[in-house]
Amino acid sequence: MIIKTFKQVEQFLALHIPKNSQQTFPGELGLKRAKHFLQLLGNPQEKIKVIHVAGTSGKGSTCYLISSLLISQGFKVGLHQSPHLLDVTERFQTNNQNISKEEFIFYLNKIIPYIAPLLTYFEILVGLAFYIFADKKVDYAVMETGLGGKYDGTNVVSRSDKLAVLTKIGLDHTNILGKTIEEIAFQKAMIINEKSQVISIKQEPGAEKVIRKVVGQKKAKVQFVSFPPPTGVEGRLRRELDPLLQGDDNTKQIINNLGLIGDYQKENAILALAAVNYLSNRDGFVINQKKIKKVLETANFPGRFDIKKINGKTIIFDGAHNPQKMEAFINSLIKKYPDKKFNFLLAFKKGKDYQNMLKIIISYAIVHKIIITSFLTENQDMINVSEDPKLVENAYMSSVRRGRVSRPLDVKIIPDLKNAWETILKYPEPIVVTGSLYLVGEIFRLINTTNTTNKQILPINKKTNKQIIK
Incomplete structure (x- = not known):
């Protein structure tokens, strides 16, 4: 062959x-x-x-x-x-x-x-x-x-x-x-x-x-x-x-x-x-x-606290996929942006501890909106399927009932990843994409395959927060 x-x-x-x-x-x-x-x-x-x-x-x-x-x-x-x-x-x-x-x-x-x-x-x-x-x-x-x-x-x-x-x-x-x-x-x-x-x-x-x-x-x-x-x-x-x-x-x-x-x-x-x-x-x-x-x-590792700009909007990609990583990421996010609120695009690989990762995210006052979506990858070591968005939403509602959320959040389910991405881009707030490196990869794929003629995608200097013009 x-x-x-x-x-x-x-x-x-x-x-x-x-x-x-x-x-x-x-x-x-x-x-x-x-x-x-x-x-x-x-x-x-x-x-x-x-x-x-x-x-x-x-x-x-x-x-x-x-x-x-x-x-x-x-x-x-x-x-x-x-x-x-x-x-x-x-x-x-x-x-x-x-x-x-x-x-x-x-x-x-x-x-x-x-x-x-x-x-x-x-x-x-x-x-x-x-x-x-x-x-x-x-x-x-x-x-x-x-x-x-x-x-x-x-x-x-x-x-x-x-x-x-x-x-x-x-x-x-x-x-x-x-x-x-x-x-x-x-x-x-x-x-x-x-x-x-x-x-x-x-x-x-x-x-x-x-x-x-x-x-x-x-x-x-x-x-x-x-x-x-x-x-x-x-x-x-x-x-x-x-x-x-x-x-x-x-x-x-x-x-x-x-x-x-x-x-x-x-x-x-x-x-x-x-x-x-x-x-x-x-x-x-x-x-x-x-x-x-x-x-x-000058170190910059794709998908790990990876800050980009699309049409002037700050978007942070991080592949945190367990509670230890999520806690570290959210703490770093708060430290870098102490007064900001973000819209979160979330999906978690099936079998991961999404309940505790979600608890970490919603326990801090940095969340404006949450969109829960899904992914399916077939070009990796295994077929990777995300957790059912409804189960993730149920975990959020459970946290609300137990008083773990200081205020109600705007949480939506949009299972189709392309639709979820296009929707979250319409809001004015900065965006965080996290929960799985596979989610980050699929969004990168969408960015690469979508007609971006009118979209300016630029990396960010992490020290100055300014766009890097190449």
């Missing part, structure tokens, strides 16, 4: 989208299948230095920052992330540039003879990413886990120099990973290799205890980092060990000038800095701090 067009790519990959949760999350069987696939490809994952990132919140931003920081130091860096927003080529980046569709077709044709019928969409793309990055001879490959860690399709690297990076761990995917922080932390921590290095953001005590236990069992080493950095004796000792990171006033200033909005992004940035600092010590390169500073000040 030879693929010639990108339409054929999409049709081929669609055949491997799982039809049910058992196929989507096959556990140990899926990991064995992924490893066998990579073996057929010549084990490309063992030919490159890998930074493997797991966690509940902040994986995408941390991967992007690690990649950007390493690029600034002159390295060739592969970056694999999921899900994609618009196009599957986003998952295969070299120096933060998507692979071209022509190159994607070229590489996919190379591996098609080794793709078994039972391989999933995600497993194929992970294998393809390792194959591409090895062929391009990247200096580092930054790989984001899809779900969990222990049985994730990215957990296929056996090299002891694989760097494991753990972002903030919280409750998400509890039906698959476990009902407690400790159970989920164990799944995430199982990306740690024997005698390897782990860098983690400061975790809740239960999660940290589990991570330390796994580190001990694997004879690995772990460094926990935080922002703001620790003070006192601990801070002084860390300054002596890591002058770039802990307690350094210059580093604090750099982090505080971060282009990404939100205190949680400062944690992601300090984690990314810690990873690059470790690699500089291990691999013997000297960090250019001026370039580090420039990267962090």
Whole structure:
């Protein structure tokens, strides 16, 4: 079989989208299948230095920052992330540039003879990413886990120099990973290799205890980092060990000038800095701090507190899809716009904790109107369906009855996404689109496909709130 067009790519990959949760999350069987696939490809994952990132919140931003920081130091860096927003080529980046569709077709044709019928969409793309990055001879490959860690399709690297990076761990995917922080932390921590290095953001005590236990069992080493950095004796000792990171006033200033909005992004940035600092010590390169500073000040990650203007109207896109992320996003929104009220366009993926995410949104006096909509994506690792808008509305009404809303809000259901988007654009207030990264991606798709001749869509300088004219 030879693929010639990108339409054929999409049709081929669609055949491997799982039809049910058992196929989507096959556990140990899926990991064995992924490893066998990579073996057929010549084990490309063992030919490159890998930074493997797991966690509940902040994986995408941390991967992007690690990649950007390493690029600034002159390295060739592969970056694999999921899900994609618009196009599957986003998952295969070299120096933060998507692979071209022509190159994607070229590489996919190379591996098609080794793709078994039972391989999933995600497993194929992970294998393809390792194959591409090895062929391009990247200096580092930054790989984001899809779900969990222990049985994730990215957990296929056996090299002891694989760097494991753990972002903030919280409750998400509890039906698959476990009902407690400790159970989920164990799944995430199982990306740690024997005698390897782990860098983690400061975790809740239960999660940290589990991570330390796994580190001990694997004879690995772990460094926990935080922002703001620790003070006192601990801070002084860390300054002596890591002058770039802990307690350094210059580093604090750099982090505080971060282009990404939100205190949680400062944690992601300090984690990314810690990873690059470790690699500089291990691999013997000297960090250019001026370039580090420039990267962090200009950082911009699509779909994460992503501010745009359409015909002068401010629209903020954020893919928050669990209570931990939503709390962080809403707090950052209030901090940046303390006196503003927003119209919210909401949809939540089926199976997510939409009740608690909705409670977080409506508990603050920043909401003017809410439009609840829906989405369906068929070009991702699985078919993603949003929660029934009526159930989301019922959750709102339940909060009203329980006195969790200080005043009644204007809440509408518009199931058709295009209609919902066109409706919310008519109101004068600024807009927030949140609840799912899939919702954000579908709105981006609408913006790209709608006739925008009369619509001026511009990114925003997050420091000045002014439009960036390119």
